[in-house]
Amino acid sequence: MQRRFLLALLSSLLSLSLNLFTHQNLFASFVNSLTLGLSVYFFQNLLNLKRGLFHYFILFLSGLIPIFLYAPVNVFFSFFPLLILGIIYLYNRNPNKLFLVMFGFILFVGILYCGEVIKFPFEIQQMQLIYNSPEVNYNLTRHQEDALFLPYKMRLIVYSKLIYLYALLTNFFDFLNLKNLYEILILANLYPLFIGIYKVIRENQKLKFLIITAFLITLFIAGLDRSPDKFQSLYLLGPIFLYLILVGSQFINRKIYLTFWLLSLFLYINPKL
């Protein structure tokens, strides 16, 4: 118990100092490090992680994960990941649909606000939404006029506004790329992350449905947004990413992981390209 608390405290302190160093926002720093500390503590208990230097190492260095070092546009939004963690905790104790709905709702609203699709209090940024893309509209009209091999009425069906769904999916999957992931989680953590996703999906874990819901909602909103920002859009998923990393960490090749960590630290301390 003490050991788990100590590890949570240490990673939280590491995160706090790096938060203050990165953005000097005291409030966001405190909430971020609290979220991380509680996540580390909770997930250690939930997964019943083995004792050992390797897991101490992973848990302590989770304080370096950039997604927990981000200060949202409105400091009060930094409570969203904490709320998400709270619901995961409740859902884990009592997996009923009410928590799932709450989870989905908070996530949906939280990402809309954090991603500035909606500005506080309730100002929707129409121009930021995918269905207002001038490029899509222009090309849609162009194809409707160009496709002379079809009768005009058919062209309106073949080249219809349904293309926005395709554009949304394009945006959605464009956002889900390795670069975005390693920039918010550190390169080394992608290895346990993918193993974690594999395990959660294959082994039908209790949180499986909640995690899939979280990813679908997040990516749907990222798809709606014409230029989603990785930190803004994925900020609320911080605890979920940490959970997946910790799940995966139990099954990885430690030598490979540590090699990736060395590489990650090397990149971490050097300037960005």
Place this chain on the structure above:
Amino acid sequence: MKNNFTFWLIAVILVTILTRFVGLNSIPPHLSNDEISIAYDAYSVSKTLKDEHNNFLPLSFQSHSTYKAPLAIYLAIPTTILFSNGEFAARFPSALLGSLTILILALLVFELTRNKYLAILSSFILAISPMHVLTSHMAYEANLALFFFTLGIYLFFLSLRKSSSITFASFISFALSVWTYHTEWIFTPFIIILLVLMNIKSVKKQPRYYFGVLLFLIITTPIFLDFLNNLHTSTRASTENLLREPYLAQKLEDPNFYLWQKASFLIQAFLEKYSSYFNLSYLFFTGYNLLPKGDPFQIGVLLFPFVLFFLIGIFNVKEFFKEKSKFIYTLLITSPITASLTSGPQSTSRNLVTLIPLSIVCAVGISIFWKSVGRIWKIITILVIAVSFLYFLVIFFYHFPKDSGEGFQYGYKQVAEFIKPKYHDFSQIVIDPRFGPANMYAGLPHLYIPYYTNLDPNKLITGRRVKEGTFFDKYQIRNIDWDKEELKKNYLYIVPVSNEPKAGTNLKKLHTITLPNFKPAYYIYTL
């Protein structure tokens, strides 16, 4: 069950023929920059045994500021002799070997899984892959290399349970992939090492594999020696590597950064490239990238419904491939490495090898999906795939040729067709090689025109290549500045639309060459 399999087999064959051979000479609408280099050198070697630069049977072909691996050119020689100069002759080897790659993939999957449905499904996915259709429709070295590479892998696995001659055939095929495209210079040796290590128990007891490796080294040595001899020149491996990426090169040359910081930049640039090749949007939505930028009807390397099956398949490869799944995963993870070490935007031709594991993983995904859903979902799936394939056909056969003329230097063939019957009417033919907005691109009329007019290749070989332009036979390929140009009788002037002579000259416009979208591309004048 048997009928089901026959249906899929016929479907794969029909789709392959329809998508690889229909419109081979008109889609893409014109031979591209790279294609004309291959086509012309094949023509030149077939007539003179020399390339356009007067090199006797070269091992690497110099082609506008870079060098090409030789096999694609040598393979185009028989078709050039057989079908005469034209798109069909240039593209036929790629279409044929591209089609055979589909068959080889089916055989490979069957060899690894003994599951004929998975085998036919993998080949079907490759058959309808927009990127593979496109690369098979073009004289693409990468597409030919993919065939030899896939064949090499298949024969290797087959050799594990068969005779020694198959082992040698496998290594010969691997060596031919190296002779065909630069990506395979790195990737093929890597895969050979991987295959050997993964099957070390079987391999180490059998001397034929040692001889196979030796054979591979012997066959590829001339290529590597030629590369080493030409290191000082602009071989593709030297000119198109990641270090030449402008944003990286700038940082690497900056004296304010320490050596380890520069190393970090290099790693970051590599990771960024590598990540871009695994971008699902690129793979399933936009990687085709042949419609103008920003067009939402863009298509991916594979059709978009397969993204779902890829996500399912990636977690289930082991179910079908057992211990061989490690090979499939490694192939998937490592295939973009070579492409990530090169400069420029994402290049599917450099990353074409990914199509193999990608098709396999998607086939696994479909198989799993098929087993776990009801009839309605199956019908919906078939409908979605069919509709997306129809969209692809519309884009490939209609919109792409219409929108992409300029990118393929469209117009030079038409210029050649104009010149051919009037060749003797003019004493000199002056062609301004620039094109595009504000004349920003330089074309290759010195290859297109002699190729399409069947000019004796010796005339280009003995021509003059100087700073001002290329001069051969009665052709002058040079920029035309109308203010300084001394206009002469019996001269034919061919200029891009952006270099129209000023009003008031005595020039008479003989003809206008238009792009497939009906916009003018070139004007032809005489006094």
